Amino acid sequence: MATIKDVARLAGVSVATVSRVLNKNGYVNQETELRVLAAIDQLEYQPNLVARTLANKRSGTIALILPDITNPFFPELARAIEDVARSHQYTVILCNSDDQFAREISYVELLAQKYIEGIIFASNTLSTEDIIRLKNQKLPMVVLDRALDYGYCNVVRCNNYLGAKLAVDHLLSIGCQKIAHISGAAPFITAMERLRGYEDRIRTYEWSSPDLTEPGHFTLEGGRQATLELLRRHPDLDGIFAGNDLMAIGALKALRQLGIEVPRQVSICGFDGIALTEITEPELTTVAQPIYEMGATAAKLLFAEIQGTLENKQVYELDVSLIQRASTERSGDVVESKDSGRR
Amino acid sequence: MATIKDVARLAGVSVATVSRVLNKNGYVNQETELRVLAAIDQLEYQPNLVARTLANKRSGTIALILPDITNPFFPELARAIEDVARSHQYTVILCNSDDQFAREISYVELLAQKYIEGIIFASNTLSTEDIIRLKNQKLPMVVLDRALDYGYCNVVRCNNYLGAKLAVDHLLSIGCQKIAHISGAAPFITAMERLRGYEDRIRTYEWSSPDLTEPGHFTLEGGRQATLELLRRHPDLDGIFAGNDLMAIGALKALRQLGIEVPRQVSICGFDGIALTEITEPELTTVAQPIYEMGATAAKLLFAEIQGTLENKQVYELDVSLIQRASTERSGDVVESKDSGRR
DNA sequence: ATGAAAGCGCTAACAC
DNA sequence: GTGTTAGCGCTTTCAT
Numbered sequence: 001m002a003t004i005k006d007v008a009r010l011a012g013v014s015v016a017t018v019s020r021v022l023n024k025n026g027y028v029n030q031e032t033e034l035r036v037l038a039a040i041d042q043l044e045y046q047p048n049l050v051a052r053t054l055a056n057k058r059s060g061t062i063a064l065i066l067p068d069i070t071n072p073f074f075p076e077l078a079r080a081i082e083d084v085a086r087s088h089q090y091t092v093i094l095c096n097s098d099d100q101f102a103r104e105i106s107y108v109e110l111l112a113q114k115y116i117e118g119i120i121f122a123s124n125t126l127s128t129e130d131i132i133r134l135k136n137q138k139l140p141m142v143v144l145d146r147a148l149d150y151g152y153c154n155v156v157r158c159n160n161y162l163g164a165k166l167a168v169d170h171l172l173s174i175g176c177q178k179i180a181h182i183s184g185a186a187p188f189i190t191a192m193e194r195l196r197g198y199e200d201r202i203r204t205y206e207w208s209s210p211d212l213t214e215p216g217h218f219t220l221e222g223g224r225q226a227t228l229e230l231l232r233r234h235p236d237l238d239g240i241f242a243g244n245d246l247m248a249i250g251a252l253k254a255l256r257q258l259g260i261e262v263p264r265q266v267s268i269c270g271f272d273g274i275a276l277t278e279i280t281e282p283e284l285t286t287v288a289q290p291i292y293e294m295g296a297t298a299a300k301l302l303f304a305e306i307q308g309t310l311e312n313k314q315v316y317e318l319d320v321s322l323i324q325r326a327s328t329e330r331s332g333d334v335v336e337s338k339d340s341g342r343r
Numbered sequence: 344m345a346t347i348k349d350v351a352r353l354a355g356v357s358v359a360t361v362s363r364v365l366n367k368n369g370y371v372n373q374e375t376e377l378r379v380l381a382a383i384d385q386l387e388y389q390p391n392l393v394a395r396t397l398a399n400k401r402s403g404t405i406a407l408i409l410p411d412i413t414n415p416f417f418p419e420l421a422r423a424i425e426d427v428a429r430s431h432q433y434t435v436i437l438c439n440s441d442d443q444f445a446r447e448i449s450y451v452e453l454l455a456q457k458y459i460e461g462i463i464f465a466s467n468t469l470s471t472e473d474i475i476r477l478k479n480q481k482l483p484m485v486v487l488d489r490a491l492d493y494g495y496c497n498v499v500r501c502n503n504y505l506g507a508k509l510a511v512d513h514l515l516s517i518g519c520q521k522i523a524h525i526s527g528a529a530p531f532i533t534a535m536e537r538l539r540g541y542e543d544r545i546r547t548y549e550w551s552s553p554d555l556t557e558p559g560h561f562t563l564e565g566g567r568q569a570t571l572e573l574l575r576r577h578p579d580l581d582g583i584f585a586g587n588d589l590m591a592i593g594a595l596k597a598l599r600q601l602g603i604e605v606p607r608q609v610s611i612c613g614f615d616g617i618a619l620t621e622i623t624e625p626e627l628t629t630v631a632q633p634i635y636e637m638g639a640t641a642a643k644l645l646f647a648e649i650q651g652t653l654e655n656k657q658v659y660e661l662d663v664s665l666i667q668r669a670s671t672e673r674s675g676d677v678v679e680s681k682d683s684g685r686r
Numbered sequence: 687a688t689g690a691a692a693g694c695g696c697t698a699a700c701a702c
Numbered sequence: 703g704t705g706t707t708a709g710c711g712c713t714t715t716c717a718t
Contacts, residue, residue, distance in 0.1 A: 046452065046455070046456050047456065048397075048456065048458075049453075049456040049457045049458075050393060050396045050397045050402065050457060050458050051397055053393050054391075054393045054394055054397050059393065060457075061436075061457075068422065069412070069418045069421050069422050069425075070418045070419055070422045072415075072418075074418075075412045075413045075415075075417075075418050076413055078412050078437065079411065079412050079413045079439060082412075082437060082438070082439050083439070089453075091436050091438075091453065091454075091457070092436065092437055093404075093434050093435065093436055093437075094421065094425060094435055094436075094437040095425070095434075096422060096425050096426070109389065110392075110432075110434065111434075112389070113389050113390065113391060113392040114392045114393060114403075114404075114434070115391075115392075115393050220622075249622050253622075256624065275413075276619065276622060279563075279592050279596075279619060279622065279623055280622055280623070280624065281599065281623065281624035
């Protein structure tokens with residue numbers, strides 16, 4: 001591997017000059033520049049990025065800390081982040097925290113030692129105090145789905161509260177008379193906001209009741225169990241708003257197991273808009289978050305902060321949208337082609 | 344941030360001594376060691392990993408190059424690799440190549456400049472020659488699903504040929520009389536081996552025919568289209584072996600759209616064993632690859648190569664296994680509970 | 687057992 | 703315009 005010294009020697013100049021043409025800063029004569037370029041070419045010289053990082057403290061690397069890449073919400077987010085990182089010639093380190101506090105902390109320490117330039121947190125165990133403490137280390141950082149409104153950190157999130165209302169409104173509009181909610185894991189702001197949206201929307205109905213809500217921990221199995229429990233308590237419910245798509249799919253499984261038809265007897269609406277919602281039968285109505293856009297936005301904010309072109313910290317709230325599919329199609333709606341004849 | 348110099352000064356020793364206790368190599372007196380440790384503690388010293396990398400060329404970072412993390416096969420693989428990397432105190436850089444040759448090349452160059460210590464290739468555009476060339480740069484590397492048997496590189500893969508036979512055997516065993524195959528993207532060895540397994544297994548049947556095979560490009564939509572085409576050509580086919588689960592799901596969608604019942608009229612078997620196969624209706628029979636284990640194996644091999652404890656390059660072939668589910672349940676098999684009564 | 691000093695490869699004053 | 707040189711923070715000979 002050729003070094004900057006080799007290039008300098010071959011071009012008959014000093015390393016400073018080579019460095020200047022490399023970084024396109026400082027004055028350098030046309031001719032000498034050409035000579036340097038030729039030398040670089042001839043030696044197939046590639047700058048050593050580690051040395052460069054040591055000298056100027058910029059590693060060209062950011063990190064993404066998320067609970068588990070295996071959770072279907074995150075691959076698209078990760079993809080978006082990597083895409084914008086690549087467009088900035090940056091590289092991204094992937095960290096699975098399993099929502100373990102200790103893991104997140106040890107990651108952050110390790111990453112800091114590597115001169116990582118910024119972190120995107122899509123994980124949820126750090127307290128607001130932790131985040132603030134981290135911020136004091138001057139490490140650029142943007143977080144997803146956090147309840148920080150104090151300007152410590154840029155936040156990207158969706159309007160979960162409104163999204164929940166959208167879901168319930170939709171279920172009401174197709175004629176549901178008793179709508180249950182499967183809520184997400186309690187500490188998370190996304191879960192709490194969706195629950196609040198649901199409650200506020202059904203509050204005025206005489207059938208509304210606290211025990212129409214059951215936690216499902218954001219997992220498929222949790223959604224399945226919650227559905228069974230809800231039906232035990234309320235055999236007459238005819239609509240389910242699940243706090244995320246995974247739980248909605250669990251609900252679908254539970255209902256199928258019980259021989260209850262979806263959407264005829266019970267309609268289901270999920271939340272998130274992950275790709276899985278298109279492969280269930282029936283396909284799942286969901287309140288879609290613009291997942292890719294969230295990731296891209298977070299990454300762009302991070303780079304803005306890294307480059308210092310970001311004035312103050314803000315909360316960026318993106319819009320959700322209801323995607324209506326078969327799991328909420330009642331009579332009068334689109335009819336599925338069934339047994340359209342063959343053979 | 345405290346440096347090694349600060350520690351040395353506070354402990355009243357030289358930086359060399361501090362370095363020795365840090366790396367636990369070379370002789371150092373018990374007492375001095377204690378003093379150094381105390382100083383480290385007091386200053387909350389953390390070694391600068393970039394400086395260390397520059398000095399000894401080891402970055403504590405590996406890279407994973409895959410086509411697209413959004414493809415449901417890869418998150419679990421990535422998770423496995425990150426898990427074993429973390430257990431080695433390594434960090435992993437995620438790269439989406441979209442199977443673009445230029446992108447892979449530019450990644451490899453960039454990564455080399457960062458003193459990455461090894462690469463896991465789960466992407467498929469590099470030719471054997473490219474790989475060999477890369478290997479000559481002495482960069483530890485393991486590849487997935489490659490047809491390299493020449494000892495240039497460690498390879499992890501599954502027995503795709505056998506898996507395909509397993510699938511066809513199963514379809515035959517449940518009574519299928521005419522089995523079609525939706526093949527994967529032509530250049531990939533996985534696709535070719537599965538096709539070969541299918542062909543070899545049905546060769547002896549009088550209904551076997553080249554036009555019972557249709558490419559589906561490993562995508563859901565491709566699987567859907569291929570199914571429509573196959574049914575046009577062979578309205579009487581009653582079994583489909585898809586080259587991967589995504590295409591099997593596409594087949595499921597096509598059949599549903601046509602009002603053809605699965606598994607009663609047509610049975611379907613996929614390949615890969617991704618999580619999605621459990622959320623379709625009916626759930627999908629599939630030839631499962633041990634995805635997590637493949638990732639973990641690849642990572643362990645890479646670390647063995649990095650540490651120089653790996654004698655020679657080999658091909659590690661893991662076993663696939665048939666997971667039978669509802670998409671291939673014929674009369675006489677398990678009966679699904681339907682309309683088991685409620686309300 | 688410990689220290690001095692020469693790298694690792696690059697950047698950025700500062701001098702000319 | 704270009705060169706000299708002092709870092710960046712750590713590792714590792716080579717003396718002692």
